[in-house]
């Protein structure tokens with residue numbers, strides 16, 4: 001098992017860069033989630049790592065071994081990298097055990113060794129009892145477990161997963177998350193996991209790489225990424241922030257600032273060393289507090305119960321001439337009570353993050 005190193009990787013299709021200057025170090029045994037909007041280049045990046053695509057520039061190494069650069073391309077079967085797709089890709093005419101043992105049969109492993117490895121892999125994913133079933137007789141989650149077991153028997157040094165849970169319903173996704181976690185614990189494999197779903201990425205990954213337009217915008221631990229998004233686009237993408245204009249008035253300690261935003265004064269967080277002047281402020285629902293005497297007043301568009309609290313969409317433009325930038329002129333505020341459309345609501349800003 002080993003780590004993975006991408007150095008300034010570029011992939012062009014017809015002169016258009018689809019992966020653009022991507023550098024990423026994944027430590028041995030680390031679980032990195034690759035998160036980003038549709039079309040940003042996630043699958044292409046995995047295919048480059050697996051060796052299904054040749055790169056245009058840069059280099060890919062694993063365990064110090066050069067896999068790809070413009071002059072060298074180690075074929076996929078020589079990389080010992082397993083890739084798990086959303087579509088499982090199981091053989092319909094083989095039963096579960098035969099599917100899992102297939103890569104070993106191709107490698108010429110003896111029947112007895114194969115059986116032992118298959119049994120072991122099926123027990124990791126909790127499918128010992130289903131070895132004789134056909135894929136058609138399994139649920140989606142069970143099929144994905146078979147695909148995982150098949151990748152396990154290969155003892156790959158790196159496991160790449162391309163939206164493996166995308167076809168499953170919400171309840172099944174939650175239980176599969178646990179399977180992935182155990183799979184990672186038991187194998188210690190280096191894993192790169194592509195997903196659209198930030199909750200999934202947050203729940204599973206040691207670090208998350210956020211991709212946009214072929215580039216990696218930020219790589220950080222989930223908590224750091226959530227608390228300190230590096231750019232406006234990462235802030236919008238992670239945790240659904242609104243980003244508004246603000247003015248930094250003064251620094252109050254190393255990483256806290258007094259700012260003016262939405263016509264109110266507030267104390268927010270930012271990188272150390274920022275100077276007074278114009279800035280952009282990322283605000284989430286939890287950064288507002290309902291406060292009858294609060295300085296920000298808006299009109300309720302709607303109020304939606306999210307289990308435990310209501311998310312109130314508060315239109316600020318209506319009451320103050322359009323101060324809010326970002327998607328629409330509303331901010332989302334958490335409230336313990338439901339509010340009716342058109343009602344006025346006053347809030348104060350209790351936190352926020354100065355982006356950029």
Ligand SMILES: Nc1ncnc2c1ncn2[C@@H]1O[C@H](COP(=O)(O)OP(=O)(O)OP(=O)(O)O)[C@@H](O)[C@H]1O
Nearest residue numbers: 013014018036037038039040041042043044045196
């Ligand atoms: N073989 C190809 N030839 C030309 N363009 C391609 C090829 N493969 C991918 N692309 C383009 O590269 C871009 C990135 O595609 P990719 O499949 O990597 O995105 P993605 O992030 O995986 O998206 P999704 O989340 O929808 O799966 C897209 O604009 C796609 O159309």
Ligand SMILES: [Mg+2]
Nearest residue numbers: 042043044162
């Ligand atoms: Mg994709």
